[in-house]
Amino acid sequence: MPELPEVETTVRGLQKVLIDRTFVDVWTDIQKFTKLKKELKNKKIKKIWRRGKNIIFDISEDYSLLVHQKMTGHFLYDNWNKEDKYNSYIHLKFFLDNGRVLAFSDLRKFAKVKLLKTKDLIKELDSLGPEPLEKGFTFNKFKEALKNKRGKIKQVLMKQEVIVGIGNIYADEILWETKIHPFKDVSKLTEKQLKDIYQSIKKTLRKALKMGGTSTSDYRNIKGEKGTFGKVIKAYRREGEQCYRCKTKIQRKKINARSTCFCPKCQA
Numbered sequence: 001m002p003e004l005p006e007v008e009t010t011v012r013g014l015q016k017v018l019i020d021r022t023f024v025d026v027w028t029d030i031q032k033f034t035k036l037k038k039e040l041k042n043k044k045i046k047k048i049w050r051r052g053k054n055i056i057f058d059i060s061e062d063y064s065l066l067v068h069q070k071m072t073g074h075f076l077y078d079n080w081n082k083e084d085k086y087n088s089y090i091h092l093k094f095f096l097d098n099g100r101v102l103a104f105s106d107l108r109k110f111a112k113v114k115l116l117k118t119k120d121l122i123k124e125l126d127s128l129g130p131e132p133l134e135k136g137f138t139f140n141k142f143k144e145a146l147k148n149k150r151g152k153i154k155q156v157l158m159k160q161e162v163i164v165g166i167g168n169i170y171a172d173e174i175l176w177e178t179k180i181h182p183f184k185d186v187s188k189l190t191e192k193q194l195k196d197i198y199q200s201i202k203k204t205l206r207k208a209l210k211m212g213g214t215s216t217s218d219y220r221n222i223k224g225e226k227g228t229f230g231k232v233i234k235a236y237r238r239e240g241e242q243c244y245r246c247k248t249k250i251q252r253k254k255i256n257a258r259s260t261c262f263c264p265k266c267q268a
């Protein structure tokens with residue numbers, strides 16, 4: 001699933017090409033999206049922004065189009081890379097007034113694409129926690145977000161109501177980086193460990209964003225190209241490979257049916 005760096009990369013790509021464009025038509029082969037054809041016609045894109053893993057298009061007549069890419073969804077614009085099979089599961093096409101096409105590839109078809117009045121966005125987004133890359137996200141804010149939270153740190157980091165934007169990839173990376181066991185209970189973390197996690201969240205997400213995100217699975221940018229963070233990954237999906245610090249084999253364990261990869265020695 002795309003996480004903050006991937007969604008932000010997409011949003012920045014879309015901002016460059018779609019501001020002030022008008023939707024002229026929509027094609028889809030997914031029943032629940034057919035009404036978009038009528039709803040979006042002649043509406044103009046005014047602003048594109050991100051909140052957590054959501055992409056929001058503010059459009060004319062006080063409407064917003066809310067998109068959550070879920071597992072495998074990603075936008076593709078105009079002349080995207082068609083060689084890559086991950087760009088071929090097109091289930092939505094937005095035709096624009098400049099003659100170009102904005103397409104949406106989604107192998108699993110779980111993505112949410114929903115038109116609503118801009119004023120109703122608040123209801124959709126109000127359960128979300130703070131944005132980790134915002135200046136206002138201080139160490140105190142981070143501690144506040146974790147206050148009274150129980151459970152394994154890995155799971156808590158991935159809860160969007162605690163902090164937005166972190167999923168399986170970056171949670172594994174942050175915990176490897178800080179040498180903290182993913183199953184450690186949040187309430188047992190020391191002040192030093194909390195500080196390390198806080199700093200690693202910012203550092204890891206910023207670095208991944210700079211590298212255009214991670215494309216070990218379906219994620220591609222709007223040109224259909226891969227992000228390069230996958231090349232510097234330390235723990236995520238590295239089961240059986242050597243830890244870059246201590247050469248111990250990376251282990252994989254499940255929490256709630258989701259895999260966690262970590263070094264059993266450094267992250268003891």
Ligand SMILES: [Zn+2]
Pocket residue numbers: 243244245246247248263264265266267
């Ligand atoms: Zn290690």
